[in-house]
Amino acid sequence: MKRLCFLSPDLDHARKVVVDLKDNGIPEKHIYAVAKYGIALEDLPDTGPEADDFLAGYERGIALGGTAGIFAGLTALAFPPTGIIVGGGLVLLLGLLGAGVGGMMTGLAGAAFPSSRLKQFEEAIDQGKILIMVDVPKMISKSLNYSSKIWIRMSVSRALNRLQN
Numbered sequence: 206m207k208r209l210c211f212l213s214p215d216l217d218h219a220r221k222v223v224v225d226l227k228d229n230g231i232p233e234k235h236i237y238a239v240a241k242y243g244i245a246l247e248d249l250p251d252t253g254p255e256a257d258d259f260l261a262g263y264e265r266g267i268a269l270g271g272t273a274g275i276f277a278g279l280t281a282l283a284f285p286p287t288g289i290i291v292g293g294g295l296v297l298l299l300g301l302l303g304a305g306v307g308g309m310m311t312g313l314a315g316a317a318f319p320s321s322r323l324k325q326f327e328e329a330i331d332q333g334k335i336l337i338m339v340d341v342p343k344m345i346s347k348s349l350n351y352s353s354k355i356w357i358r359m360s361v362s363r364a365l366n367r368l369q370n
Contacts, residue, residue, distance in 0.1 A: 207341055212326065212334045216244065219335040223249055226339060235340040239323060241330050249335075262315020263308045270307015275300040 213219035219238055226236055238249040278296030285291045326336045 209339045209341060210326070211337055212329050213337050214334055216240075216246075216249075216335060219249060219337060222337055226337075231339060231341070237338040237340075239326070239330060239336040239338070241333065244333070244335070246335075259312045259316040263312030265315075266307040266309070266311030267304045268307075269311070271300050271304030273307065274303020277303065 213222055223233075223236055223238065227233060233250050236250045238246050240246055275296060278299035281291050281299070282293070282296060323330075323336070330336055
């Protein structure tokens with residue numbers, strides 16, 4: 206899935222855009238709305254996994270922990286401790302253990318911070334705008350990336366026209 210993001214000027218506009226997106230075949234589970242603290246997003250879809258950096262931290266931790274575990278296993282294989290027979294299974298075990306521990310530790314640390322992906326929209330959100338994020342299939346976004354952006358702009362302009370009428 207590819208995430209397309211755009212800002213909505215207010216809550217009424219965001220509601221109309223979400224309704225328009227649903228009417229055009231985008232399921233609600235692929236639509237997310239983010240607003241500043243204090244704005245009630247009662248009927249709008251929530252941010253889901255985008256609220257914090259748990260997933261980003263978890264992914265980095267798996268890579269770093271797995272690498273460290275494999276390195277430790279290879280070191281134990283090259284310089285075996287006295288009295289212990291070390292084989293290739295230990296390298297695999299330490300790699301998996303390192304990936305698991307590293308993923309959980311950095312994921313939990315990342316959960317304490319707001320999402321770094323939303324940093325570019327932070328100022329606009331603080332001004333009261335609402336960020337709408339839509340997940341579309343990569344296949345569609347690759348072949349129709351330009352068309353998708355035009356479709357979202359048309360969806361926004363249709364919602365604006367409804368607000369004005």
